[in-house]
Amino acid sequence: MTGDLVLQFLAQGAQMTMVLLIAPLAVGVVRLVKARLMRRQGPPLLQVYRDLAKLLRKESVIAESASWLFRSAPYLIFALTWVAAALVPSFASGLMFNWAADVVALVALLGAARALLALAGMDVGTSFGGIGSSREMMIATLAEPAMMLIVLTLAIAAGTTRLAGVADFFIAEPWAVRVTLALSLIALVIVALAENARIPVDNPATHLELTMVHEAMILEYSGRHLALVEAASHLKLVLYLSLLICLFAPFGMAPATAGPTGWLAGLVVWAAKLLLGAALLGVWEVSIAKMRVFRLPDFVGVAFVFGFLAILLAFLSRGAMA
Amino acid sequence: MLDLNASGAALGALVCVALLAAMRRGSALALVYPASATAAVVLGIVDLHVLLGGDVATAHLPIGLPTIGLHLRLDALSAFFGLVVNGGVLAASLYGMGLDRATEMTPRVEPLFALFVAAMNLVLLADDAYAFLFSWELMSLASWALVIARHIDSECRRAAHLYLVMATIGTVALLFAFGGLAGQAGGYAFSTMRNQVPQPLVAALILLAALVGCGSKGGLIPLHAWLPLAHPAAPSHVSALMSGVMTKVAIYCFVRIAFDLLGPPAWWWALPPIVLGVLTAVLGLLYAVLDGDLKRVLAYSTIENVGVIFVALGLALAFRANGQDGAAAVAMAAALLHCLNHSWFKSLLFLGAGAVLHATGRRDLDGLGGLIHRMPRTAAFFLVGALAIAALPPLNGFVSEWLLFQAVMAAPELPQAALHFASPAIGAMLALAAALAAACFVRVYGTVFLGRPRSAEAAAAHEAPLVQQVALGGLAVLCVLGGLLGSVLAWALGPVLAQTVGSALPGDGSGPTPLSLVAFDPERSIYDAPVIALFVLIASLATMLVVHRLSARRTRRGPAWDCGFPDPSPLTQYTASSFAQPLRRVYGTTAFAARETVDMPPPGDGRPARLAVASVDYAWQAFYALPARLVLRLSERLNALQFLTIRRYLGLMFAALVILLSIAALTT
Numbered sequence: 001m002t003g004d005l006v007l008q009f010l011a012q013g014a015q016m017t018m019v020l021l022i023a024p025l026a027v028g029v030v031r032l033v034k035a036r037l038m039r040r041q042g043p044p045l046l047q048v049y050r051d052l053a054k055l056l057r058k059e060s061v062i063a064e065s066a067s068w069l070f071r072s073a074p075y076l077i078f079a080l081t082w083v084a085a086a087l088v089p090s091f092a093s094g095l096m097f098n099w100a101a102d103v104v105a106l107v108a109l110l111g112a113a114r115a116l117l118a119l120a121g122m123d124v125g126t127s128f129g130g131i132g133s134s135r136e137m138m139i140a141t142l143a144e145p146a147m148m149l150i151v152l153t154l155a156i157a158a159g160t161t162r163l164a165g166v167a168d169f170f171i172a173e174p175w176a177v178r179v180t181l182a183l184s185l186i187a188l189v190i191v192a193l194a195e196n197a198r199i200p201v202d203n204p205a206t207h208l209e210l211t212m213v214h215e216a217m218i219l220e221y222s223g224r225h226l227a228l229v230e231a232a233s234h235l236k237l238v239l240y241l242s243l244l245i246c247l248f249a250p251f252g253m254a255p256a257t258a259g260p261t262g263w264l265a266g267l268v269v270w271a272a273k274l275l276l277g278a279a280l281l282g283v284w285e286v287s288i289a290k291m292r293v294f295r296l297p298d299f300v301g302v303a304f305v306f307g308f309l310a311i312l313l314a315f316l317s318r319g320a321m322a
Numbered sequence: 323m324l325d326l327n328a329s330g331a332a333l334g335a336l337v338c339v340a341l342l343a344a345m346r347r348g349s350a351l352a353l354v355y356p357a358s359a360t361a362a363v364v365l366g367i368v369d370l371h372v373l374l375g376g377d378v379a380t381a382h383l384p385i386g387l388p389t390i391g392l393h394l395r396l397d398a399l400s401a402f403f404g405l406v407v408n409g410g411v412l413a414a415s416l417y418g419m420g421l422d423r424a425t426e427m428t429p430r431v432e433p434l435f436a437l438f439v440a441a442m443n444l445v446l447l448a449d450d451a452y453a454f455l456f457s458w459e460l461m462s463l464a465s466w467a468l469v470i471a472r473h474i475d476s477e478c479r480r481a482a483h484l485y486l487v488m489a490t491i492g493t494v495a496l497l498f499a500f501g502g503l504a505g506q507a508g509g510y511a512f513s514t515m516r517n518q519v520p521q522p523l524v525a526a527l528i529l530l531a532a533l534v535g536c537g538s539k540g541g542l543i544p545l546h547a548w549l550p551l552a553h554p555a556a557p558s559h560v561s562a563l564m565s566g567v568m569t570k571v572a573i574y575c576f577v578r579i580a581f582d583l584l585g586p587p588a589w590w591w592a593l594p595p596i597v598l599g600v601l602t603a604v605l606g607l608l609y610a611v612l613d614g615d616l617k618r619v620l621a622y623s624t625i626e627n628v629g630v631i632f633v634a635l636g637l638a639l640a641f642r643a644n645g646q647d648g649a650a651a652v653a654m655a656a657a658l659l660h661c662l663n664h665s666w667f668k669s670l671l672f673l674g675a676g677a678v679l680h681a682t683g684r685r686d687l688d689g690l691g692g693l694i695h696r697m698p699r700t701a702a703f704f705l706v707g708a709l710a711i712a713a714l715p716p717l718n719g720f721v722s723e724w725l726l727f728q729a730v731m732a733a734p735e736l737p738q739a740a741l742h743f744a745s746p747a748i749g750a751m752l753a754l755a756a757a758l759a760a761a762c763f764v765r766v767y768g769t770v771f772l773g774r775p776r777s778a779e780a781a782a783a784h785e786a787p788l789v790q791q792v793a794l795g796g797l798a799v800l801c802v803l804g805g806l807l808g809s810v811l812a813w814a815l816g817p818v819l820a821q822t823v824g825s826a827l828p829g830d831g832s833g834p835t836p837l838s839l840v841a842f843d844p845e846r847s848i849y850d851a852p853v854i855a856l857f858v859l860i861a862s863l864a865t866m867l868v869v870h871r872l873s874a875r876r877t878r879r880g881p882a883w884d885c886g887f888p889d890p891s892p893l894t895q896y897t898a899s900s901f902a903q904p905l906r907r908v909y910g911t912t913a914f915a916a917r918e919t920v921d922m923p924p925p926g927d928g929r930p931a932r933l934a935v936a937s938v939d940y941a942w943q944a945f946y947a948l949p950a951r952l953v954l955r956l957s958e959r960l961n962a963l964q965f966l967t968i969r970r971y972l973g974l975m976f977a978a979l980v981i982l983l984s985i986a987a988l989t990t
Contacts, residue, residue, distance in 0.1 A: 016861075056869065059876035063883070065774050067694045069705075075869075079862035083854065097857070099834055100850040104727045105715060109854070111760060112714040118764045122896065125691065125773030126884040130896020133768060137761035138904040141754060148727075148753035152746055155731040161847045220883055224873040228865065297908050304750070311746040315734065 011263060012097055016086040019242070022271060023085075023234035024048035026241065026278040033282025048234070052227050060223030063124040073120040074221065074228035080113040081232040085239040089246050090274075091266035092254040093164045093171070102161040103151045107144070110195070110239075113232065114140060121217030132216030135293060139201060139213065142300040143194040146187055149307030153184050154247065156314045163243075167250040180317060183310035185248050190303035192240040196233070198281065200291040200299060213293075241277040242270075249273060325368045325379040325396055329447065332361040332368075333440045340436035344429060351432040355418035358439050362411040365443055369404035372396050376817050380449065387452050393511050395449035398817035399582065403574040404446050406662050409800070410567035410669045411439050414559040416793035417673045420786065421559075430471040431557055438464035438563065445571050451500035451510040455493065458575070462489040462539075465568060468560045469552045481551035488548040492538035496575070499531035503583050512583060519585040529591050532579040533598070539572035540628040543602040544945040549625060550609070554617030554685075558676025561617060565624040566669035570661045573631055577657075580639060581822040589738050592640035595632045596744070600751045602629025605941070607758040608913050611765065612902050612937075616675050616685040619766055620668065623711065626755060627664045630726065631657050633748065637729045638823055640741050647825035649732040652841050654823045655812050656725035662811065663710070663718040663804055670707035670797035674700055677786035677794070678770060682779040687766065687898035692775040696783040699791050701771045706798040708763040710805070713756050716855040718801050721808030721839065723756060724849050728841035758905075765901045774892040806851050809839035906935070914938055 028045040035042025062071065087101050087109075101109065118133035155161050157180060158169035194201045197214035206212050218229050246253070252269030254262040291299060339357040343350045372379060379396040386392040396404070418435070421427055441464050444457035466489065470482035502524050503515040520528060534545065541549035553565045580591070606625035613619050634657035641650035677700045678693060679685050694701040710717035730752065733745035775781035786794070804811060816826045828840045838850040882888045910916035914937040921932040966974075 056873045059878055060873075061878045061880045061883075064879050064881060065692070067772065068698075069694065069772065075862045075866050076858075078865055079858045082861050082865075083857045086857075097853060099844070099848050100838075100853040100857070101715075102847040102849065104724055104847075105720075105849050105854070108713065108715045108720055108724075111712075111757075112709070115709065115712060115714055115760050115764055119768055119772060122764070122768030123694075123772040124882050124884075125892065125895045126882050126888065127894050127896055128884055130768070130773075130901060133764060134896065134901040135904055137757075137764055138908060141757040141761055141905065142908070144757035145750040145753045148749045149746055151727075152731055152734075152749050156734050160845060161728075161731065162845070165845060219885065222883075223877075224869050224875075227873075228869065293904065294907055308746060308750075312743075315742065 007260070011092060012086070014263070014267075015090055015092075016082065018090065018267065019085045019235060019238050020082065020231075022274065023231065023238045024052060026238055026274055027234045029275050029278040030237075030282045030285070033279045034286050037283065037286045052231060055222075055227035055230070056224050058223045060225050062222075062225075063126075063220055065125050066123055066220070070120050070123040070220070071225070073116045073123075074225040074232075077113045077116050077120075078228040078232040078235075080109055080116075081235045081239070084109040084113070085235045085242070087163070088239055088242045089164050089167050089253065090242045091270040092258060092263050093167045093250070098164045099162060103154065103163060103166075104161060106163070107147055107151070110236065111140070111144070113236075117217055117229070120221075121219075124220045126220065128216045128219050132213050132219070135213045136197075136217060139194050139296060139300070142297055143191045143303070146300060146303035146307045147191050149304065149311055150184050150188050150191070153180060153307065153310045153314050156311065156318065157181075163246055167246045167253060168255070170247065170250050171253065171255075180310045180313045181248060183306045183313065185244070187303040187307040187310065188244060188247070190300060190306075192244065194296070194300050194303075196237050196240055199285045200288050201296060203290045237278075238274065241274050241281075244277065245270065245273045325372055326381045326394055326447075328368050329365055329396065329443070330381075330394075332364040333443055336361045336436045336440040340433045340440070343436065344433035347429050349423070351427040351429065352423045354432040354436050355415045355421075358436055359412055359415035359419070361439065362408040362415060366405055366408040366412070368396070369401040369408065372401040373398055373405065373814070373817060386450075386456075387510075390450055390452055390510050392453050393449035393513070394447045394453070395512070396447060398821050399574070399577065400446040402658060402815065402818045403570060403661070404443065406570045406665045407442050407446065407567050409662075410563055410665045411442075413669050413673065413793045413797050414563050416796070417559045417562070417676065417790050420788070420790035420793075428471065430473075431468060431560070434464050434467050434471075435560065435563075438468060438560075442563075442568060442571050446574060449512045451504065451512075451515075454512075454575075455496060455500065458496065459493055461568065461571065462493065465552075465556070465560075465564055468556045468564075471557065472555065475555075477551070478555045481548065481555040484548040485552040488538050488545065492535045492545075495531045495538070496535035499528050499535060499579060502528040502531065503579070512578075515583045522588065525584055525588070526591070528584060529580060530594065532576055533594055536572040536576040536579075537598065537632075539575075540569045540632075541602070541606075541625040542598050542628060542632060543605055543625065544941045546602065546606070546625050547942055547946055550613075550618050550621040553621040553624065554615065558617070558672055558679060561621070562669040562672035562676070565621060565672055566665045569624055569628050570665055573628070573635075573657075573661055576632075576635065577822060580635070581642075581654075587639045587643040589640055589643040589736075589741065591643065592636040592741065595636035595639070596748065599629040599632030599634075599636060600748055602626065603633065603755040604629075604751050604758070605913065607755055607762055608905075608909055611758055611762040611905050612910060612914075612916075614687050614898055616678065616687055616690070616766065616770060617672070619687070619762065620671050620675060623759065623762065624664075624668060626759065627660065627668070627711075630723075630752065630755065631660050631664075633752065634660065634726050634729065637726075637733060637748075640733070640736055640738075641729075642823050644736055644738075646732070646735070647823060648842060649729060649735070650823040651819050651825040651827055652725055652732065653729035654819055655815055655827055656722050656729055658815055658818060659725065659808070659811060660722035663722050663801075666797050666800045666804065667707045667710040667719060670703060670794060670801065671711065673790070673794055673797070674704040674707060677790055678783075680786065681783040682777075684777065684779055687769045689777040690770045690775070690780045691773045691777075691892065691895065692771070692780060693783055694771040696775075696781075697771075697785045700786050700794060703791075703794040703798040704771060705767060706801050708767045710801040712760040712763045714760065716802075716805045716851045716858070718804030718808060721805060721812075721849070721851065724839070725812070725841060726752065728847055731847075732842070761905060765898055769896075769898040769901065773895050776892050776895070776897070806855055807837065808849075808851055809833075809837050812839060910937060914940070 028048045032042045121129040121133040158166045202213040254266030381394040383392040441461035448454035538545040610622035638653035710719040713719040713723040730749045734742045833840045916937040923929040
């Protein structure tokens, strides 16, 4: 019994370490794929790790008008995102603390991290910080209703909002409500692009451009604080990729009762799917242009419409089954 | 009986203090706040005793109307709302103790404060229609008098006028509701109303009247227009009471009528509260996020929260009508917890706004800034309130929000097509409201407390007095504890849930840890705030340790980077209006027909460039301006009646007599 408990603890700890370690690699894959598709050499895969290490070593320059909120926010943002990322089932479905938050709570944890980042962006009192915060919160108001519709579809289909439960349901019944699932998948991909500040919503590679959102908020950060905020955004990418994998491609995930060997197999499959997802993101980003900020309602609105259609189909299919 | 004696003594003492303060003035005014705080503590203890003890205290006094007398009753529902009320009263009274007697207390405010507190408590105790409406009117008039306390300001007079009109409409509606409930026999005691079930059509009319009566007090759109004017016009601690507490008394009235007196619900009763609630939630926040006055933003956000509570109440009605008691308990628990949570964080925010107003003399968002440096404690407490009201975990606002979302997710299981097809729309609108709330309070906090001061007053602000900090700090602690121990609060609601929907949440021990909040069953959804908070705490501490070990730990202060072109003028900061601009472009163009016109002078012209924003308040036009115009036109027509000849008057009187007689002849 105690041995089992220790093992469970280890598995949960392994998940927390895994997401942390693999996050920069996923970002590195995105960057490398983008560079190669643009016929550039591109940075080595491990460059993101080196960048983080370099930032950690550098001294932190803080604006004179910054308050304690500016200095403490990076730690909280990082911790909130890390915990949220650790709550999404990755290589195994029934980890020790997966139950502590359902999808609603998970989205809210990310919302807390976002609100803190937006506040930090306004703390120094510059125009760039404000522009980033204001646009970030506007995009969130577009993305969250669509996200809610996706969650509702899952709740109707699987009868639960616990991620592990949803994953178990989709492993057991891979053919259930397929069309619904496809529509929700499109909606969730759009939401994920918006939440992670990827093209076409925001351009993570740009600076000094009036269209930037995420980069504008973190403009005043440097040194270890910048490293933490960057690491948090990497974690968020892994979180959304894991979420997509967990909900729409859960095959290969180890069940709750699997032992260490099952976990290891699940880990390899998860890492492969994650890196494949990152590569696909790179392909997507080179094949589409950044949108104007005020065209975003149309783009994220597509997610909303697909989310709505998915729910209606879920109602109909349930009616047909009943 | 002992409970009611204690409550009665506390209320009597409050009224005596009010009278004393009104007559003696001067130093007697300062007595009001310690007296209200003590009364709130006594009343709160009584309420807690009744809520946890589970017994109902009743009394029947031979005063009031001759045939009815005065019925008083303190059951679980009243006791719960009593706790909501007295928590807010205690905080507001503590804040009031920090006011300066010479400059900030007037006979126009302090005596009425005590009266207002007593009236709100009396509404909860009333057990017959007469006592209820009497104390309801006392509450309305006392708060009206508090709004008009600064009567030299024309804005205050306008707000008070509108409030008086709306309060009258609300009371008339309630009068009809109670008339319908009393039925033909005319039993005005709540115990007789409980025993008789009205006809379906009558019940629908009663529900509608109750919705108008309670909605006009709580600020349900389209009955909301007075609220954002009147709540901010009062002194800040009174605003806290009106927004944080009095709106909950309105909710209590609706719950009392719809879940207690009206009998078993029909499913379609759920539709008006849900539709109006969703509209109110989203529109309230759109108003809030575009407004530039600190206290008015808070008042608009109150409207939003009342809307959210009405959605939850509507869902509870729908589930109860269909016999889905478990889901009804979840929705009802969401509504009640949100009442409690909102009373905490809205009081906190209004008192914080009061501290800011006192320190700077301003409440325009674009004139403040950087107060986190000058008022560090107020800023920290206000931050807790802002994050809590934005429904962010692990604070208390998220607990009720989570329960509400769980209830929405159970709505597709309702058999009626109208309800289950509406559930995705409800969910999406509530999610939009939550996201807008986050945007709204990031905007408020970012412009008031963060950044650099935008005015000389903001640069010279000072921290609030200690006792006011205690009031703010206490509420902030409650917001944190209510978030972590939300499951305990939800279980404590057990007797109220049993009384209103006849069911309860899955109890203690159904989740994986003793403090997990479980909505239906653990397989379906769990929210465990303590575990999540512990994880976040461990993760942030570990990060801090590791980062400090690995990093150089060197920190240098320098001028802001701002892409290499920092401008020392604070005017170059993002303001509240600029923060709202994307939201106005996205939502305001449809909701308020907002239009921007830019006047850009050609090169060489010395004029400054100007940006003007025009918007239309459709709700005001349709529900206030239009009826007002019609009434005015009608009265102008009728005015002609004043200038007739005596023959015409006699003719009119004769005609009236004939018409009345023929009606009498036809009906008998």
